[in-house]
Amino acid sequence: MNAEPTSASSEEPATGETALSETASTGTSTVRSRRRRNRTVARLRLAARYLVLTALAVVIFFPIYITVVNSLLQPEQIAARPPTLFPTDPDWSSYSTAWSQGHLGRYLMNSFVVTVLIVAGQVVTSVLAAYAFAFLDFPFRRTLFVFFLATMMIPFEVTFFTNQATIVSLGWYDSYLALTVPFLATGFGAFLIRQSFLALPPQLRDAAELDGAGHWRFLTRVAVPLARPGIAALALFSFFGAFNQYLWPLIVTRDERLRTVQIGLKYLRGSQIDQINVTFAGTILAALPLFVLLIVFQKQLVRGLTAGAVKG
Amino acid sequence: MTRDAVAPGSEHLPTARLRTHRGRRRRDAALAYLLVSPSLVIFTVFVAYPFGRNIWLGLYRTPPFPGLPRRYAAYEQYQQILTSPEFVASLRTTALFLLMTVPTGLALGLLLAVAAHQRLRGIAIYRTIFSSTVATSIAVASVIFFTLLNPQVGLLTWWLGREGQPSVLADPQWALVAVSGVTVWQNLGLSFILMSAGLQAVPDDLLEAASVDGAGPWSRLVNVTLPMLSPTLFFSAVVGGILSLQAFGQIDLLTEGGPLRKTNVLVYAMYDAVFRQNNEGKAAVLSVALFGLTLLLTLVQIRLLERRVTYER
Numbered sequence: 001m002n003a004e005p006t007s008a009s010s011e012e013p014a015t016g017e018t019a020l021s022e023t024a025s026t027g028t029s030t031v032r033s034r035r036r037r038n039r040t041v042a043r044l045r046l047a048a049r050y051l052v053l054t055a056l057a058v059v060i061f062f063p064i065y066i067t068v069v070n071s072l073l074q075p076e077q078i079a080a081r082p083p084t085l086f087p088t089d090p091d092w093s094s095y096s097t098a099w100s101q102g103h104l105g106r107y108l109m110n111s112f113v114v115t116v117l118i119v120a121g122q123v124v125t126s127v128l129a130a131y132a133f134a135f136l137d138f139p140f141r142r143t144l145f146v147f148f149l150a151t152m153m154i155p156f157e158v159t160f161f162t163n164q165a166t167i168v169s170l171g172w173y174d175s176y177l178a179l180t181v182p183f184l185a186t187g188f189g190a191f192l193i194r195q196s197f198l199a200l201p202p203q204l205r206d207a208a209e210l211d212g213a214g215h216w217r218f219l220t221r222v223a224v225p226l227a228r229p230g231i232a233a234l235a236l237f238s239f240f241g242a243f244n245q246y247l248w249p250l251i252v253t254r255d256e257r258l259r260t261v262q263i264g265l266k267y268l269r270g271s272q273i274d275q276i277n278v279t280f281a282g283t284i285l286a287a288l289p290l291f292v293l294l295i296v297f298q299k300q301l302v303r304g305l306t307a308g309a310v311k312g
Numbered sequence: 313m314t315r316d317a318v319a320p321g322s323e324h325l326p327t328a329r330l331r332t333h334r335g336r337r338r339r340d341a342a343l344a345y346l347l348v349s350p351s352l353v354i355f356t357v358f359v360a361y362p363f364g365r366n367i368w369l370g371l372y373r374t375p376p377f378p379g380l381p382r383r384y385a386a387y388e389q390y391q392q393i394l395t396s397p398e399f400v401a402s403l404r405t406t407a408l409f410l411l412m413t414v415p416t417g418l419a420l421g422l423l424l425a426v427a428a429h430q431r432l433r434g435i436a437i438y439r440t441i442f443s444s445t446v447a448t449s450i451a452v453a454s455v456i457f458f459t460l461l462n463p464q465v466g467l468l469t470w471w472l473g474r475e476g477q478p479s480v481l482a483d484p485q486w487a488l489v490a491v492s493g494v495t496v497w498q499n500l501g502l503s504f505i506l507m508s509a510g511l512q513a514v515p516d517d518l519l520e521a522a523s524v525d526g527a528g529p530w531s532r533l534v535n536v537t538l539p540m541l542s543p544t545l546f547f548s549a550v551v552g553g554i555l556s557l558q559a560f561g562q563i564d565l566l567t568e569g570g571p572l573r574k575t576n577v578l579v580y581a582m583y584d585a586v587f588r589q590n591n592e593g594k595a596a597v598l599s600v601a602l603f604g605l606t607l608l609l610t611l612v613q614i615r616l617l618e619r620r621v622t623y624e625r
Binding site: 046049050052053054056057060061063064066067070075078079081083124125126128129131132133136137138139141144147148151153154155156157158159160161162163164165166181182184185187190215240243244246247250251262263265266268269273276279280283286287290291293294295298301302 | 337340341343344345347348350351352354355357358359360361362363365366369423424427428430432435438440441442443444445446447448449450451452453454455456457458459460462464465467470497500505508509554557558560561564565579582583586587592595596599600602603606607610
């Protein structure tokens with residue numbers, strides 16, 4: 001974020017002009033009025049920039065804003081025209097209704113359990129496999145690595161129904177196992193962490209070996225702490241992926257007690273018009289965890305999301 | 313590896329040391345297999361096996377009632393399904409969806425990134441708002457717009473002047489456009505983040521040099537920023553394309569493939585084949601087609617990556 005702004009330079013001609021005329025004839029009234037005019041132009045430009053930014057922000061944020069507003073209104077008010085764009089008399093009860101009667105509390109809890117298990121699983125399996133690929137020499141290493149990379153080429157959307165059949169035949173339908181086990185490893189994670197490990201100076205391993213540190217000690221005391229940024233990026237990336245899953249939980253669970261929040265939204269969506277404020281409140285509750293994450297971990301998140309794409 | 317493979321030196325080494333070397337290599341290999349085994353088991357059971365089974369399933373007709381044996385049809389089923397009007401329509405819908413979401417998403421993301429790429433007081437707030445839709449899942453975004461497009465109380469319905477008419481989502485002409493719009497909005501945050509990261513990598517002295525040469529903001533964008541950004545743009549386009557092939561949640565929540573199958577994208581058609589028509593064989597053929605399309609885009613991506621590596625060197 002410390003990059004020099006692009007458009008700051010667009011002001012340069014204006015200020016340059018002032019400096020020039022200043023040296024040419026100091027103190028005359030024409031210069032003063034000109035300088036004043038330049039300042040007004042600069043101020044107008046600044047205002048225009050804020051105007052553009054604000055207009056964009058309003059358009060983008062409007063759907064979320066109006067959802068919050070509607071969640072605080074009575075259903076009759078929501079249907080009223082012209083629409084209410086600001087709640088003068090907010091009614092927060094829709095949130096408690098969504099939380100308890102709409103079971104959003106339960107669904108969010110399920111989503112958290114599933115997400116935490118998947119993130120932890122992916123980090124552990126990726127770190128272990130990456131260590132083998134980065135620091136150990138073994139037969140078929142290349143072949144196995146290519147196999148790991150190849151798994152990235154098969155999207156889950158290609159295999160979902162056969163995996164569902166596998167889950168059913170394992171007797172895992174309607175269980176946390178069904179929701180988590182297929183996602184406990186990723187080729188992307190192993191690849192990303194291996195890259196972090198390979199970026200460490202190779203002398204580290206030699207030094208650790210001289211100190212008599214075994215692989216486990218080197219992994220836990222040196223490699224993992226030093227690869228923390230990569231691991232954090234993977235964790236955030238997989239957190240978003242796991243929390244937002246829709247297709248898979250839809251086809252491997254029916255039991256309401258195991259329903260994740262994304263699937264909960266599907267059922268909330270169909271509620272009656274006289275409960276529509278509850279639908280809005282439930283949507284906000286479902287989005288809130290990731291909003292908090294976005295605000296707290298903005299930098300790491302950007303890193304995690306761009307790790308997959310921009311850096312390749 | 314080379315340490316104990318050197319033939320002339322090895323005969324002078326004490327045999328005990330040689331043995332420990334060899335023992336250690338064997339121990340390292342055993343450890344390595346232990347470390348990769350958890351991932352390997354998951355990949356075998358949930359990636360490789362189902363992938364192979366799908367290809368195989370495509371060769372067999374699924375019986376109309378469960379319990380009856382599958383009938384071997386060789387490549388006939390592939391041929392029949394891949395040339396059926398239903399598949400062609402679904403492929404067309406998928407392609408339209410890709411074309412309506414990916415370029416628009418990139419262009420809007422770039423617009424936001426350029427707008428936010430300046431040093432102003434409070435710019436961090438705008439950046440947070442621009443990336444805010446990253447926090448909405450496809451289900452959240454779909455339900456927000458499902459309610460906004462509600463034919464009776466939806467605010468967007470009112471603004472579009474469609475009150476008393478069927479919802480946009482039930483209109484064969486507009487349903488896919490609406491679904492695409494929701495998708496673009498939901499992806500806007502990610503698109504903004506990617507484009508911002510790309511913009512930050514454009515060297516400032518290049519832009520300064522351009523403005524010294526008299527290039528205005530538009531000229532700088534077109535002649536400096538965009539060419540420098542092209543790897544990011546191409547890459548995001550390919551990744552976005554792959555992701556758009558996988559669209560399912562917004563279809564299920566907004567239109568369920570309708571109206572008149574106008575939003576029946578490939579993954580939804582697969583879901584429909586398995587869970588409504590009980591036709592695994594058909595779904596298997598569709599899954600192989602989806603894989604083929606993904607592979608095609610991945611190959612394009614690999615080509616681009618290779619080219620980028622040579623740029624850097």
